[in-house]
Amino acid sequence: MDNFINIVNLIYLASAILFIVGLKNLSSPSTAVRGNLLAATGMLIAIIVTLLNQKIITYEIIIIGIILGALIGTITAVKVPMTAMPQFVASLNGFGGGASTLVASSALISIINQNQDPTYYFSISTIFSVIIGSVTFFGSILAFGKLQGLISEKPILFFGRHVIIILLIIITITLGILVILNPSNLIFLCILIASAGILGLLLVIPIGGADMPVVISLLNSYSGLAAAATGFVLENNLLIISGSLVGAAGLILTNLMCKAMNRSLKNVLFGGLGAVATTQDDSAEDVYEGKVKSSSSEEIALLLDSANRVIIVPGYGMAVAQAQHAIRELSNILESKNINVDYAIHPVAGRMPGHMNVLLADADIPYEKLKEMDEINPQFKETDVVIIIGANDVVNPVANESNDPSNPIAGMPILEVTEAQVIVVIKRSLSPGFAGIPNPLFAADNTLMLFADAKQAALDLTTSMKNL
Amino acid sequence: MEAIIFAITVFILAIFLGVELINKVPPILHTPLMSGANAISGITIVGALIAAGSDNQIIGTIFGFIAVVFATINVVGGFAVTHRMLYMFRKRK
Numbered sequence: 001m002d003n004f005i006n007i008v009n010l011i012y013l014a015s016a017i018l019f020i021v022g023l024k025n026l027s028s029p030s031t032a033v034r035g036n037l038l039a040a041t042g043m044l045i046a047i048i049v050t051l052l053n054q055k056i057i058t059y060e061i062i063i064i065g066i067i068l069g070a071l072i073g074t075i076t077a078v079k080v081p082m083t084a085m086p087q088f089v090a091s092l093n094g095f096g097g098g099a100s101t102l103v104a105s106s107a108l109i110s111i112i113n114q115n116q117d118p119t120y121y122f123s124i125s126t127i128f129s130v131i132i133g134s135v136t137f138f139g140s141i142l143a144f145g146k147l148q149g150l151i152s153e154k155p156i157l158f159f160g161r162h163v164i165i166i167l168l169i170i171i172t173i174t175l176g177i178l179v180i181l182n183p184s185n186l187i188f189l190c191i192l193i194a195s196a197g198i199l200g201l202l203l204v205i206p207i208g209g210a211d212m213p214v215v216i217s218l219l220n221s222y223s224g225l226a227a228a229a230t231g232f233v234l235e236n237n238l239l240i241i242s243g244s245l246v247g248a249a250g251l252i253l254t255n256l257m258c259k260a261m262n263r264s265l266k267n268v269l270f271g272g273l274g275a276v277a278t279t280q281d282d283s284a285e286d287v288y289e290g291k292v293k294s295s296s297s298e299e300i301a302l303l304l305d306s307a308n309r310v311i312i313v314p315g316y317g318m319a320v321a322q323a324q325h326a327i328r329e330l331s332n333i334l335e336s337k338n339i340n341v342d343y344a345i346h347p348v349a350g351r352m353p354g355h356m357n358v359l360l361a362d363a364d365i366p367y368e369k370l371k372e373m374d375e376i377n378p379q380f381k382e383t384d385v386v387i388i389i390g391a392n393d394v395v396n397p398v399a400n401e402s403n404d405p406s407n408p409i410a411g412m413p414i415l416e417v418t419e420a421q422v423i424v425v426i427k428r429s430l431s432p433g434f435a436g437i438p439n440p441l442f443a444a445d446n447t448l449m450l451f452a453d454a455k456q457a458a459l460d461l462t463t464s465m466k467n468l
Numbered sequence: 469m470e471a472i473i474f475a476i477t478v479f480i481l482a483i484f485l486g487v488e489l490i491n492k493v494p495p496i497l498h499t500p501l502m503s504g505a506n507a508i509s510g511i512t513i514v515g516a517l518i519a520a521g522s523d524n525q526i527i528g529t530i531f532g533f534i535a536v537v538f539a540t541i542n543v544v545g546g547f548a549v550t551h552r553m554l555y556m557f558r559k560r561k
């Protein structure tokens with residue numbers, strides 16, 4: 001028996017190594033596919049060796065569960081359109097968190113069932129796992145709802161929310177202590193799950209729109225930490241190692257996203273940016289009045305025809321209009337005229353980390369053409385035409401100028417499009433972006449506005465280019 | 469007590485390892501890294517299998533069953549969609 005456990009633990013170690021090497025490979029483009037396969041192999045080995053565990057007395061329930069989960073997982077993963085990827089990732093985070101909560105709860109119930117008293121170590125680990133898992137699960141459900149458009153994407157702020165959240169944290173901790181003191185009373189456990197769940201909902205409700213990349217990264221991190229906490233419950237090093245790795249990965253992404261907005265995590269989580277309806281109509285008029293030049297697709301086509309280098313800046317508007325394929329058509333025709341086309345991707349463009357890259361790759365745009373901010377910014381000087389499709393705050397030059405603390409994007413690194421010869425902005429109206437402030441770029445001397453839906457505009461431009 | 473210290477040691481070291489491993493991720497890989505890492509966090513399936521299959525109260529077994537379903541969706545869906553995205557990045561060179 002001891003030998004068997006030792007062998008199982010050594011095989012778990014092999015799985016952990018496969019996860020580590022897999023993650024390492026996942027962070028570099030040339031090895032990423034292999035990395036993912038290595039990690040999947042590690043998972044398969046871990047599952048098989050676990051099934052040999054002698055604690056398992058029935059396999060029917062397990063088999064039904066695995067078949068059901070594998071069917072749902074495979075079908076959704078194959079069918080989900082790339083445009084729905086943010087909400088799909090959000091739901092995956094939720095499932096991971098939910099599973100952790102349930103496993104830890106079940107382990108506690110099992111100990112009670114054997115008429116044993118759980119150790120404090122066991123109970124404390126259990127409540128950590130239950131709380132983090134439940135926050136992740138319910139927070140992810142809400143994030144899914146927002147991204148899917150089932151719930152308003154606008155941040156919802158309510159009076160006294162900070163007080164309510166602090167109260168709820170105190171209630172959750174108190175319930176946790178009650179569970180530790182009365183582990184056999186499952187009512188406390190259930191209320192603890194509910195209370196942590198409400199906390200998860202309240203933490204995500206005030207965040208919306210352009211801040212979603214931070215939320216998704218953070219929930220990703222939580223799902224890992226929940227798995228690690230479950231590892232403490234089960235005294236299983238594989239869970240602790242894998243969970244911590246994922247927790248760290250999520251934190252790194254969260255940090256990257258915050259840096260790309262020049263905001264602290266606290267400000268993103270509790271600042272409620274974008275919730276207040278803009279009352280800056282006057283300043284918008286000052287910025288725009290008499291200076292905005294509206295153009296036509298024919299005029300812009302002429303301009304593009306004489307260009308040598310064009311950079312396309314996509315934003316969330318491209319995702320909403322599902323314009324990526326039309327944009328691909330447009331860049332095809334530009335390239336057929338020997339015009340060099342690249343794409344400038346801001347780290348927080350869209351609703352999750354890497355959102356624009358996924359959409360453009362889906363439209364068969366080679367990833368060598370997707371340039372990150374630091375690489376492309378020095379190149380705008382030598383660019384004839386920049387086409388901005390559905391991006392706003394990430395190209396707002398106010399971010400560079402203003403030290404005004406009321407300016408929500410002050411200090412945010414932006415794509416320096418103003419250095420290009422001509423800037424074409426495709427946008428339906430002059431309405432502000434998520435930050436709710438006017439964008440002087442639209443009124444700049446070398447900016448032309450093309451007021452249209454992103455997809456329609458790309459199609460019109462393609463037609464106009466063909467007709468030249 | 470020794471077990472706790474050992475578990476905490478593993479936990480802390482693994483976090484540092486994670487930070488070192490994934491220090492520089494090109495933005496192109498942000499989404500697949502997230503979904504791939506997420507699939508790895510589905511490792512709770514190991515606990516879920518035991519929870520669902522071992523001798524327990526009916527409520528414990530039900531929790532275990534739902535956990536198996538959730539964790540399997542997490543694992544299978546996560547790895548599959550990551551592969552799909554990475555393949556998409558790779559197909560045109």
